[in-house]
Amino acid sequence: MIQRLRGQLVEKDMEGVVIDVGGVGYRASTSGATLRALPSIGEACVLHTRMVVREDAMLLFGFSDRGERAAFDALTAVSKVGPKLALAILSRMSPQEVVEAVGRGDVLKLASVPGLGKKTAERLVLELKGKNLAAFDPGLLGGADEAIGGPYVEAREALAALGYSVEEAENALKEVPPQDSVQGYVKEALRRIGGPRR
DSSP states (O other): OOOEEEEEEEEEOSSEEEEEETTEEEEEEEOHHHHHHSOOTTSEEEEEEEEEEOSSOEEEEEESSHHHHHHHHHHHTSTTOOHHHHHHHHHHSOHHHHHHHHHHTOHHHHHTSTTOOHHHHHHHHHHHTTSOGGGGSTTTHHHHHHHOSHHHHHHHHHHHHTTOOHHHHHHHHHTSOOOSSHHHHHHHHHHHHTSOOO
C-alpha cells in the first residue's frame, strides 16, 4: 500500500491534488484542511496517504500530517462512515475538535457537518468513545479531558434552541470563563452576544 508521497505538487483543486513522484502523477483526494496546508503548485511537498481498495476502484486519500490520517482511519472504522464522509468531517473539524466532540458526546457539533446526520453522529460518539484517540496527535487529549462534561454542551444546545448556529454559540461560549452551571454559561454567553434572537 502507498503510505507516503514525496514530490512536486502539480495540480490542486477542490477535490484534491496531483503529486508528481519521479514522473508519475498520483491523484489523491484531500480534506480542505490539507489543501490549505499544502504549498503552491510547482513546489515540493509530502503527503501522508491511505489507499482504499474497493471492487470497482482503488482510491488514494492524502493528508498533510499523520495525525489527520489517523483521524481518517478512526472515522472510516465507524460503520456508515465512508472515506468521503470522513474527509467532509476533517474539512469542517480538526482532529483535535473531533477528539473533543467525541469525548464530550457532542452529537450536535458532529451533526453540523454537511452529510453527517444525527444518527451517524451518535454512532460516531458511541463507537469512538473510549478508544485511544490520542493517536491522532501526541498531546491532543491534553485539553480534551477538561472539556468533557455536560454544562458546556447543554449551554451550547440551549443557545442553538434560541436561534444561534452551532458556530455562533461556540464563539460566544469561548469567551465565557468556567461556570458551575448551564445557566451560568448561557447567561454569560447571552450577555456577550446581546441576548436571545427574536
